[in-house]
Amino acid sequence: MMSPTTLIRRIAPALACIGLLAIWQVASLVLKNDSFPTAIEAIKAIPDILSDRESLINILASLRRMAMGFGAAVLFSIPLGLLMGRSRAVAAFFNPLLMVIYPVPKAALMPIIMLWLGVGDVTKTLVIFLGVSLPVIYHSFEGAKGVEEKMLWSGAAMGLSPLQRLVRIVLPAALPEILTGCRTGLVLALITMITSEMIARQSGAGNILFNALDMGQYDTVFAMIIVVGAMGICLDAIFERIRARLVRWSEPQFDMPLSFS
Amino acid sequence: MILRLISANVILGLAPIALVIASWQGLVSFGFAPAALLPPPGHVFGRLLQQLVTWTFQLEIAATLIRLFAGFAIAVVLGVSIGIAAAASPAINAAVRPIVRVLAPLPKVALYPALLLLLGFGHGSKVTLVAADALFPILLSTYYGASTVEQKLIWSAMAAGTPRYEILFKVVLPAAMPSILTGCRIGLVISCIVVFLAEMITSTDGLGHALVTAARTFQAVDMFVPLITISLLGLILNALLGAVRSYLLRGFPEA
Amino acid sequence: QQTIRVGWTIPAEESKYWMMRRPAEFPDLGKTYNIEWTQFQGTAPMTQALAAGALDCATQAPLSLSNGVVGGNLKAYIVAQHVFEKPGGFSVYWAVMDDSPIKTIADLKGKTVGISVIGGGTQGPFNLLLKQNGVDPTKDIKLVEVGFAVSEDALRQGRVDAVNMNQPFAARAEAKGGTRKLFSLSQAMPNIVHILEACRADFVDKNPELVKAYVRDITSGMKKALANREETLKVVSEVLKAPVPVLETYLLKENDFGRDPGAAPNFPAIQKMLDIYAETGMLPKLDVAQFKHPTIVAPLQ
C-alpha cells in the first residue's frame, strides 16, 4: 500500500510534465506566434525525429561528445577545485585566470579555436568541457573550503600526507557539495552539447535543432527541445541514484521542520 | 600585514594572466596564428584604451551591463526564493523538482527567436534569456544549501518564537548563504556569456554586437576589444562578488 | 585517397546536397577523393574557417569572401556558383503588411526595418536603393537584425515595419497572405549572386587535381539537380528536414532563385556587386579577377 503522499511524490514528475505541456499549449494558443508552436504540434514532430536513423545517430554522436566532455571536466575540475579550496595560494593563482577565461563566450572565440582544433569533435568537446567545469570547479572549491579543519587535523595526526588528506578527507567531506556542482554541470553539459553545434555542425542533436531553427520549422525545434528535456530527466534521475548512494551519510536526519502541521 | 598578504595574492593572481598574454604574444610572434585572426595583444590593449574613452564604446558597455545586471538580478531573486521554498516545503518541492529537471537542461538559445518576437528586439528578450540561463545554477545551489541547514539552528529559532515563514529569512537564508553565493558566482559567469551570445545573435548594440560587426569584416583588433572587455568585466564583477561574500560570510568558519 | 574539407550551409546548394546524399551518382566521390562535410550557420563563419585553414572549400557570398580577402589575408578562388537572382525569378525583397501606410521606399523614413544580417551581403544593394530614394540608411531608419526564419513573424507581430524575405519563407508567407512586396534587390541590379563556391588558393595550388575533381562533381551535381526535380526535392528534403510539400511550392520553380546549368560563376555580376559595396562604403574597391583561377572553374566536365 502506498500512502497518498508517496503516491503524489511518485507521480509528481509526470504531473509536472503534463502541467508544463498544458501551460505551453495554452500560452502558444494565446500568443499565436509561428515561432512558438503548440505543444501538440511539437509532440507530433517527435516520432519523425526518433524514427529517422540518421537523427538517432546524430543524437548518439552528441551524447558521446557530452559524455566525454563531462567526464573530462569532472576529472579535471574536482582536483583543481579541491586544491583551490585547501590552498590560498592555489586559489589566488587560478581564481583571476578562471574569471578572465570563463566569461568569454566560446562562440566568439570560434575563429581562433578553429585555427588550432579544426571544426570537429575536439572543438565541441572542449566547449562542453568548459561549460561543465565551471560549476564543478567552484562547488568543489567552496566545498573544500568548508571542510571542518579538525577533521583534517585528525587525518594529519594519523599520518596522512597532504595529498592523501585531499583525496581521503577533503574529497568525501566535500562530496555533497561537489555533487551539487556536478548536477549543475550535467545541466550545462546538455545545454552546451546543443549550443556547441550552433555555428559549426557535422552531426549532432544541435545540428537537427539549429537546422530546423534556420529553416523556421519550429515544431521540429520544439520537438528537439522536448527530446533534450527528456534526456535531462533521465540523466538527472540516474545521477540522483548515484548521488543518494554516495552521500547517504549526509542526508538531514529530520525533515525540515518548517513543514509541520 | 594584511595589505602585504593581499598584494602577494594579487601578484600571484596576475601571474597566470600575464603568462596567458605572453603566450598570446608568442603565438603571434612565432607565426602560429595569422595576425588577421589573432592580433598581437599590444594592439588590442592599445585599441581598448582608445575605445574606453569614447562615448560610443561606453554606450555599448552600458547596454551590455544593463542587460547583464537585470538578468542576473532576476535570476538571483527567483533562484534563491524558489530554491529555499523548495527546500522548506515538501509540497513545493514535489512541484518544483520535476519542473527543474525538465527545464534546466533545455538549450535556452533555441527559445531566443520566440523571445525576440514576444518581447521585441530591445532589452527584454536578452534580459529574459540571461535570467533563464543563470537561474538554474543559482536555484540548484540554493536548494542544496537550504536543504542541508543544521536542524538545530532552525529548532533554536523556532523555540525563540520565530514564525515559520520568518525562519526562511532569518535562519535558512543566512545559513545557506555560502552555497547561494557559490551559485551566484556561477550564475554571474553564465550571465556574462549569455548576454554576449544574445547580442551576437541579434542586436543593434552591446559588446556582443560590436564583436560580430568586427568579425564579419575581419577587423581582428576590434573583434578582440569586446572580448577583452567582457573578460575584464567578469573579473571585476567577480571581485565585487568576492568582497560581498567575505562580508556576508564573516562569521562562517570557511570565510 | 585525399580528403577535402568542405563547409556548407542551408538552404540553396542543391548540387552539394546531391553529393552528400547521393554519392553513388558521382564516379570519383568516395573513390579518388573524400569530402569531410561541416555545416555552418551563415557564410561569415565559413570565411573565418577558410582563413583559419580549417576548411578547404566552402560556400561563400561575394561580400563575406571579399571581407576575408580584405581583412583576413584570405586568398581564394571562386570555383562555382550556386544561386543568383535571375530576371523574372525570385529576388530577395522587403515586405510590409497589406494595410501598412508604407507605400514607397521613401515612406520607410523613421520606421523600423529588419534585415537578415546587418553588414551582410544584401545590405549593399539595400543601402543603394534607400539612398537612391532619399533615405539615409544610417540615420533615417532603425535597422534591426531579423533572421529570415523569423522575418514573417516579426512583421506580423508588428516588431518591424518592413522586413526582408527569402525563400522558402517568402513562399510560406505569400501562401498565408496579408503581406505585400515593397521593393526587391533586383531593382538595384539584376543577376545578384547570392552564394558561390570558393576554395582556398593555397589549397588549390597544391592540389589542383583534387579540386578539379570536386568542381567537376559540383558541375554534374547541378546538372542532376536541375534535370531531376522530383529527386532533387527528396534530396533537399532530406538535408533540410523539410517536408516535400513545402519545398514543392517553390523549389526550382519560377518563383525560385536562378541556377546556372553549369554552375558557372557570373564574374561580371560579381564585379558589379563589389562595385556597389565599394560605392556604399562597405568595402574598398576590388577586382574580381583575383578570384579567377585560369582553369579550375565550373563548368568542368
Place this chain on the structure above:
Amino acid sequence: MKVVPSRSSEWVRPVTPQKPASAIIEIDGVSQVFQTSAHKDHVALSDISLTIDEGAFVSILGPSGCGKSTLLYIVGGFVRPTSGVAKIKGAAIIAPGPDRGPVFQEFALFPWKTVLGNVMYGPRQQGVRAAEADAQSRSLIEMVGLKGYENFYPKELSGGMKQRVALARTLAYHPEVLLMDEPFGALDAHTRTRLQNDLLNIWERDRKTVLFVTHSVDEAVFLSDKVVMMSKSPGRIRHVIDIDLPRPRRRNELLLDPRYQKYVVDIERMFDESDGAGFPA
C-alpha cells in the same frame, strides 16, 4: 527488559505516572524509534511516562546514549514521538514554541551572528525594543562571564564559551520551561558552580520549570526537586527520586549536609547496580 522494582528507601518511588493538579508537562507512553541508515529500527526511547510539575526543577540522569536528548527534543516539540504523546498544560505538543527554551548539547549557535547577536535574537523576536534587548543581553553575557566577547563570532570562541552563549541565548527570552541538555558540560568547576548558582537564583526568582540533563550526580542533587534516572537499550525510566533538601540551597552548606551526601551516594550506587547502563563488564 523489565523495569527493576524500586529500592526500598522512602524517597525512591516506582514509576507511576500520576497527574497532580499543577502538572505542566505530561509525557505519556512516549516511544521513539529511529530508522538507521542500515534500514534497521533503533529504539531510542521506550514507553516513557513522566509528569513534571509547574515550577519544578527536574534533572535527568542516565548513561550516555540512553535517550535523554531525544526526550528533550520531544518535549521541545522538535521531534514527534513514534508513539505516545507529550503534553504541555494539557495540550499535545506538536511544535516548538517560545514557552519552552532549549539549550542544545551542541550549542547550535547562529554562526553568522556575534555573541551579542545570538543572545539578542530571542528578545528581538519577542518584540523587545532594540535598546532594551541590547541592555538585557549584555547583562546576561556578563552574567555568563563573557563580557568583552560581545563582538566575537562563534567560531572564535572556545567550547565552554560557546556553551555559555547558548545558555544566555535561551535565558534571554524568558521561556517558561527550560530544556537544558548538559548546559554546564564543557565548563570548569569554578565557572560551573557560579552558573549553577545563577541558574538557581533565576529559577527561584521566576519559578521557571526546568528539565535538566546532566551527567553529574552532584549537580543533579544540588539543583533538583526530582531526579529521573534512565537506563539504556532501550531508553526507559528506572527511578524517579524526590530530592527533599531545603531551599534556598547554598553549596557550601549543602556539602556538609549528610542528607545531601546520602542522596549522592545512593544515586551513584543505583547507577552502578543498574544493569541498564548497557555497558560491558
Place this chain on the structure above:
Amino acid sequence: MKVVPSRSSEWVRPVTPQKPASAIIEIDGVSQVFQTSAHKDHVALSDISLTIDEGAFVSILGPSGCGKSTLLYIVGGFVRPTSGVAKIKGAAIIAPGPDRGPVFQEFALFPWKTVLGNVMYGPRQQGVRAAEADAQSRSLIEMVGLKGYENFYPKELSGGMKQRVALARTLAYHPEVLLMDEPFGALDAHTRTRLQNDLLNIWERDRKTVLFVTHSVDEAVFLSDKVVMMSKSPGRIRHVIDIDLPRPRRRNELLLDPRYQKYVVDIERMFDESDGAGFPA
C-alpha cells in the same frame, strides 16, 4: 598580569621550565595571538613554558577559554604559535604526525564513515591489514561501550557516543603521545569512571605520554602525575602541581586516601583564589 608566587606547600612548585633528560615535549615561551573578525588582536596564550616527561600523564586545568585547547593544538602541530617554540624529542613541532594523537573537544568524526570505519581509519592508514584492523577496532569499540553500533553513522549517535568513538579512533593507532581535550566531558559518571580506568590501564601498559585537558579536579588528580593550572586573559600557566600518589591507582582506594583529598581540596581552593579565572564577581 604577574605570575602569582606558588603557595608554600611542598608539592607546588613555581613555573620554572627545566629540561630533564627524559623530556619528550618542551614548550618554550609559546604565545598565541588570534586576529578576530573585528580585526583586533586577541591574546589566547601568553608566554607558556612547560616540559612534559616521557611517559608522564599531565593534566591541564583552567577556566573556560583560557587556551587549553589552543595549547593542545600547538603541541599537536595543527597551529603554529605566534611566538615561541614547541618541541617534541628536541625537534621543533612544525606539523602533525602519528606520534601525537589528538582527541578533539568537538570530536571531528568523519561523517561519511561508520563507527567502525572511523575507528579503523587510523590503523589502516598505518598499514595494518584489514582483518587485523577490523578485529582491533571492534575490540576498542567494545571497550568504549559501543558494541552493536559499529555500523551507525556519526549523525545517528548521541553526544557521548560520538565522544567515545573519537576516543577509540585515536587509541586505535597507538600514538606515542595522547592529546586529549576533555575526552570524557560528555559522559555520565559511570561510563566516565570505566573509561578512566581503561585509559589508565592502557597508559600503564604502554607507558604513553598523555596531555589531558579536563574540567574535573577529581579526574585530574586521579589520573595525573602532574597537574598544570592555567589562568585566563591572557592564558598563562599559574601552577604546576606534582601529584605524588602511588600507582597503580584504584579509585575506591584513592577516595579514602587523605592525600588525594588534600590535593583535590587544595587545587579547588587555588581555583577559587586565582584572580585569573577572569570571572566577574
